[in-house]
Amino acid sequence: MTSVRKLSIWGFLALAAALLVFLALRPSSVQVDMAAVARGPLQVTIGEEGRTRVKEVYVVSAPITGRLLRIGLRAGDGVEANATVVARIQPADPAFLDVRTRAQAEATVRTAEAALALAEAERARVRAELDYAEGEAARVRPLAAKGTASQAQLDRAELALRSQRAALETAQANVRVKASELETARAHLLAPTEERGGDLLAGPDAATLPVIAPVAGKVLQVLQESETVVAAGTPLVEIGDPRNLEIVVDLLSSDAVRVREGATVLIDAWGGAQELRGRVRRVEPFGYTKVSALGIEEQRVNVIVDLTSPPAEWTELGHGFRIEARIVTWEEENVLQVPLSALFRTEGKWTVFRVQDGVARPAEVEIGAMNAQAAQIRSGLEEGETVVLYPSDKIGAGTRVRQRPS
Numbered sequence: 001m002t003s004v005r006k007l008s009i010w011g012f013l014a015l016a017a018a019l020l021v022f023l024a025l026r027p028s029s030v031q032v033d034m035a036a037v038a039r040g041p042l043q044v045t046i047g048e049e050g051r052t053r054v055k056e057v058y059v060v061s062a063p064i065t066g067r068l069l070r071i072g073l074r075a076g077d078g079v080e081a082n083a084t085v086v087a088r089i090q091p092a093d094p095a096f097l098d099v100r101t102r103a104q105a106e107a108t109v110r111t112a113e114a115a116l117a118l119a120e121a122e123r124a125r126v127r128a129e130l131d132y133a134e135g136e137a138a139r140v141r142p143l144a145a146k147g148t149a150s151q152a153q154l155d156r157a158e159l160a161l162r163s164q165r166a167a168l169e170t171a172q173a174n175v176r177v178k179a180s181e182l183e184t185a186r187a188h189l190l191a192p193t194e195e196r197g198g199d200l201l202a203g204p205d206a207a208t209l210p211v212i213a214p215v216a217g218k219v220l221q222v223l224q225e226s227e228t229v230v231a232a233g234t235p236l237v238e239i240g241d242p243r244n245l246e247i248v249v250d251l252l253s254s255d256a257v258r259v260r261e262g263a264t265v266l267i268d269a270w271g272g273a274q275e276l277r278g279r280v281r282r283v284e285p286f287g288y289t290k291v292s293a294l295g296i297e298e299q300r301v302n303v304i305v306d307l308t309s310p311p312a313e314w315t316e317l318g319h320g321f322r323i324e325a326r327i328v329t330w331e332e333e334n335v336l337q338v339p340l341s342a343l344f345r346t347e348g349k350w351t352v353f354r355v356q357d358g359v360a361r362p363a364e365v366e367i368g369a370m371n372a373q374a375a376q377i378r379s380g381l382e383e384g385e386t387v388v389l390y391p392s393d394k395i396g397a398g399t400r401v402r403q404r405p406s
Helices: 001-026 099-146 151-187
Strands: 030-036 038-054 058-061 067-069 085-090 208-210 215-224 226-232 236-242 243-251 263-270 275-290 296-306 322-339 344-346 351-354 359-366 367-368 374-379 388-391 399-403
Touching: 038 367, 067 236, 085 236, 099 151, 243 263, 243 275, 243 322, 263 296, 296 322, 322 367
Parallel strands: 030 399
Antiparallel strands: 030 388, 038 243, 038 322, 058 236, 067 085, 067 226, 085 208, 215 236, 243 296, 263 275, 263 322, 275 296, 322 374, 344 351, 351 359, 351 388, 359 399, 367 374
C-alpha cells in the first residue's frame, strides 16, 4: 500500500507540473475593445464651413456726382421703401484753376466781351436803318394816296420797313446769345464757395438731392459714412431683410458633384443651442479657384442652402455669419454596419477581426457607404457577431482576446 500511495503522489505531482508548464507556455489573451455588428440608421454627409447672407441685397448708389453729406443711418436701422432718406448729395464745388487754365478762361471772357460789343454795335446799326425805313415809308404813304407816288414805290418802302424790323429782331437775339456766352465764360472763372448773386455755390444751405431707400428692410452696411465727394455710381448703403436668409457653402468641386438639389443639410456650430436644418436649393454650375490656408489652390463650388427650421429658432443669425454645414449625400434607416475603427486593409481588401469563442479570426468584408463613425457591411459579417476595435500589431489570426474592462 505504501508503494501505491507513493506512486499516486508522484503521479499527482507530475500532472500538476505538466499543467503548470501548459499554463506557462500557453499564450495569454489580449485585452481589446469590442463591438457588435448591428443594424441601424446610417447617414453620409459632406461637412464644410459656410456663411449666411441675405437673399436679396440692394446696394444704394449715388445717382449723381457731388458732395455726399454725412450719412446718419447705422447698420441695423430700419428703412421704409420709397420713404426713408438714406443719403443727401450736394452739387460738387467747382475745381480750382491752374495758371494755364485760368489764363485760357480769362482770354475766353475777353473774346466773349468783344463779341458782345460787336453784336451791340450791329444792333445799333440795324436800329438806325429801321428808323430810316420807317421815315421813308411814312413819306411814301401819303404821296401814294394822292397818286403822286406809284404803288411800286409804296411796296418797296413797306418791304424795306419789314426787312429792317426783322433784322433788328435778329440783332437783338444775337446780342442775347453773346451775353449768355459771356456769362458762361465768366462762370468758368468761379472758385469754390465763391458768391454769385448772393448765393453760395456750395455749403450747408445749398440744395441737396435726397437718395431714397428702394425697398423696406434694414441697413446691412454703411459703405460710405463720412462726408466726401463721390462719383455717380459710388455704392453708399446696403439694404436687405435679415429675416430672408440663405446659406452659402463652398465645397471642393470633387465633393460638389455628389450633392443634389433638395438634399437635407444639418447646420451646427452657429452659436445656438439646437441644430438647424436646411435644404439645398442650388449647386452653382461654375467653379472658382481659392487658395487654402496652406497655400494650395483649390477649385471650389458654391452650394446655396435654404433654412427650413422655423425662423424663431434662428432669429440671432444675421448677414455674413459663420456656420458649419453637413450636407447629406446618402442615408438609410436599416443598414448592417460596423464601427469604422474595426476596419483595416489587408492586401488591398477591407478586413476585420471577428471574435469567435474568445479567439480573433480575420474576415474579409465588402463595405458600402461609410461616414466618420461607421461603414455599411454588404457581405462577410452577420448581425450580432462581435468584432475587434482598434486592432493593434499584437493581434493576429488565432490570438486569444478578452473584453477590456470599462
